[in-house]
Amino acid sequence: MSAAPATLYETMAACLARDFADGEVGFTGLLTGQAAAIYGTSIPIVAMELARRQHAPNLTLLLAGCYHNPDFSALETMPDSEHDATLRDLPAEAQTYDYPGQWALKRGDISFGFSSAVQVDRQGNINSVCIGPHDRPKVRLVGPILQPEHMTLFRREYIMMPHHERRNFVEKVDYVSGVGYPGGLEGRKELGLDWGGPAWVITPKCIFDFDRERGFMKVRSIHPGVTAEDLQGATGFDLGDLSGVPTTEALSAEELRIIREEIDPRQMLLKH
Amino acid sequence: MSAAPATLYETMAACLARDFADGEVGFTGLLTGQAAAIYGTSIPIVAMELARRQHAPNLTLLLAGCYHNPDFSALETMPDSEHDATLRDLPAEAQTYDYPGQWALKRGDISFGFSSAVQVDRQGNINSVCIGPHDRPKVRLVGPILQPEHMTLFRREYIMMPHHERRNFVEKVDYVSGVGYPGGLEGRKELGLDWGGPAWVITPKCIFDFDRERGFMKVRSIHPGVTAEDLQGATGFDLGDLSGVPTTEALSAEELRIIREEIDPRQMLLKH
Amino acid sequence: MAAPKSKLMSLTEAVDMVPDGTRLALGGFAVYQKPMAFVRELIRQGRRDLTVVGSANSYDIDMLAAAGCLATVETSYVGLEKYGLARHFRRAVEAGELKVVDYPEMVSWDRFRASQEGLKFWPIPFLGGNDVVTYNDAIKEFPCPITGRRMFAVPAADPQVVVIHAVAADDRGNVVLPARRLLPQSGDVLMARSCDTVIVTAEKIVPHSFIKRHARLVEIPSYRTKAVVEVPFGAHPTPVLGRYLADEDHLAEYVAASDSADSFKGYMDRFVTGPADHFDYLDRIGAKRLAAIQDMDSLL
């Protein structure tokens, strides 16, 4: 096993893994681009595979939403597109090839998923549609994609933010393409949303969770080496008193061993 | 070729064939039981195969609603159940195995179908649910099956009645499981029915068609050897003046040849 | 890695998951691939007041009606195809002992699609004038929110428990279908996606490696399944596509015995309440007949 100390990505994966319950169904996209791919795909996969090897042997990993518990050891490189032939040929337990497919999305079959966004706000709303006015935007982005479904039909959502800067963490997103907690849980209820919503926001600086009753984001832990001032300075809304916030929990030697020896021996997912 | 004269069933098939247009899609069930099977399945198949060989080479026959233009010559006997292994293995152009499948039922992809029923009334309503009051019936029948869809979503319907007696041809059906023309075409429109409804009713005694504007059945032709008195006597509602009604048109020698030599050389569908 | 949980149980244990009064859906379609061993076990355990919601039904409903297990049936068809009416069902309805809520055939499928979608209704435009609406207060008329045209909201099927009979499953509840499935099997897939308590009886419990070899055909994954029971010939006397055909001799015997409740007593004693378990039932059918109905799926 590599003697290199645990990376932040490995630490994030271990934090996530501890939050998954046995029997859950976790949905990852297949994100592309360096940082986006690590946050949106690699960390989630490592986290789920770690949970499966520890307390959650009945967890189902849905790679690209389609491939049920694929055999990553059969991959020569990590594919970088969702629906091409490499994935078709990857050994798995089931393959979703149609909509509606094996998972009853709207019944709430998906326990959790992972989103990233260009903006996220204090209520946990996310935006991947536009910066500036919708009909004449400063920047037109890709569109809502599956964010509306992630943030309402999945039982909970982990928002994975590869960049933590003031322009990403804003008071109010320019366009709500995934709904957080406007008005808290009561507010979601009034919007007709029976379950779901963001659980955590994971960034290079910290992990947020939510006061879901009151409907705002709060810092759950700060990553080692990041100061409260750094964090507040990079965030476009007030984080309150950060003095009691713990440092993000390190992973155990056993967790690190499982990641490096069993899950990702070829460093195909996370380099260290 | 057999020198036997054309049977009434062959005559019916030829009448139907002439009513099909090129490019249409015709839907048959796979009815079972002697007379029901002949009227509901064998005559429709022979009629469509005849049309395909004459003026309608682009007609699509949907056997049991699933098998697109199956190759009847590959059958050793006519199957008597809709979804068993014999049909799975029958060569065809396409196989419908799911709902919604290849035909967009509710868009009106099906040009015509064939129903039978225990009761039919003057308006063309049909009944296969119950005789007597619904909640305490004298006879409980099988249920509405696909009749509601046949009589509204298909572009038109041929009602195939293997028995023509007063108890089958009634003033008002005990339960409307397939809607005819209550109030005529205007009445259907008020019910929210954009197209469809019965075109003909074929019986051992005659062929009915409809005054669709006014919404009632009328005799289109009387089969050879049946008198107007016979016909009225077997019908539970007034048929009006039958004096000008023609005899059901005979088939041509060429139609008979195609049926006997090309379509059904083994008399698997219609014996003669 | 710790072993995933086995959901394997006995037929008796699985039937325990269906208490009196359950709103139950039985897989298969019309006379095809019905979970008949499960039905017989329901009768053996004396279940009462069941509501069965389905697409098209036959021997399943008829036998449950004969045994007095049913309060209500919601479906499009109860009959025996070439054998005509379902006699016990018919008698129970005519006697006012069994309530039937009639739905059109494709609408019956739509009701399960509604449940799969987490919707309480399915919008149907073509029910005007049909007595399906007259006798069903649960169907609500409403205007299309876009065009204003007349529509009917048909209630979701919303079964509390779904039972299907499949060719093969592993002990985790991954269910595999034959490549060349037909409508009855697709109906099973739909039902299994419309409910959170899905019980699968299967011809064969296969190792997980078999599942992985057929991943493309695993239409019902483990997280959709609550219980798995190995029941060879579990649909008998109805057929299982790719495994065996309908047992026509037995079906004829069933129908002949169905003339009256009295005449049916002998059949019930011999084939339902009498057998100690499913294998005793199969022994009473006999190896010769079971061998005779074998089917061959593609060897490709």
Place this chain on the structure above:
Amino acid sequence: MAAPKSKLMSLTEAVDMVPDGTRLALGGFAVYQKPMAFVRELIRQGRRDLTVVGSANSYDIDMLAAAGCLATVETSYVGLEKYGLARHFRRAVEAGELKVVDYPEMVSWDRFRASQEGLKFWPIPFLGGNDVVTYNDAIKEFPCPITGRRMFAVPAADPQVVVIHAVAADDRGNVVLPARRLLPQSGDVLMARSCDTVIVTAEKIVPHSFIKRHARLVEIPSYRTKAVVEVPFGAHPTPVLGRYLADEDHLAEYVAASDSADSFKGYMDRFVTGPADHFDYLDRIGAKRLAAIQDMDSLL
């Protein structure tokens, strides 16, 4: 028996079926199996004011935006996956020249399901608070007719013309899919069932005997198809499952040329407006690259 009608035509003739202002759906999904040869021909013929309604889009929309063919886009995504934003699309929207109506991804599929069902809307319960509703007057709030809960009626996709690119079809319009299809191919099937004017471009026109040998895989039968065009490598530079992979070199070239409208002119001249026809385009791509991207489907 008279020969069934051939629906075979040239790409030019097929594009004639799409006049200015058409409400058009383009098959494929995101960067996969897009009918790109058809898109290039639309541009060559100078089509204007098109509305493209889709599920997820990429090079199709981006190239049409670059050529000024579009008035409106209704979809969930326009981007180039690993290559990031679709530059021409982005510029056109930011300049106010192109209207975007945003829909969630699965709701975009539901809109085609509505059209397949002959419905003018699809009922969606989960849009409360989402700006997808704020900026779209065509989405109507309504109460669930059964529970009264808040619902949204999302308008049907209702394309006037659908164009998909398939592996194979016969001249009658029977379209066959590979056994191990993925989501993009299933999206094509859905689109082809949602519209009465379906144009199929296919890698290969196969004899009818090939169709009959693969009846189980004929998801789009002849009566759903209005026109068939043989266009080998018709999705290039996007991939066709089982036939060829994405042409990564060409896509990189496309993206590099997309910096500005000016810098893209060279690309358009060379690959879209310049080639005399599709085969001239393929010659400009070159046999070596076309050979390099070949894929192998199962030989089973």
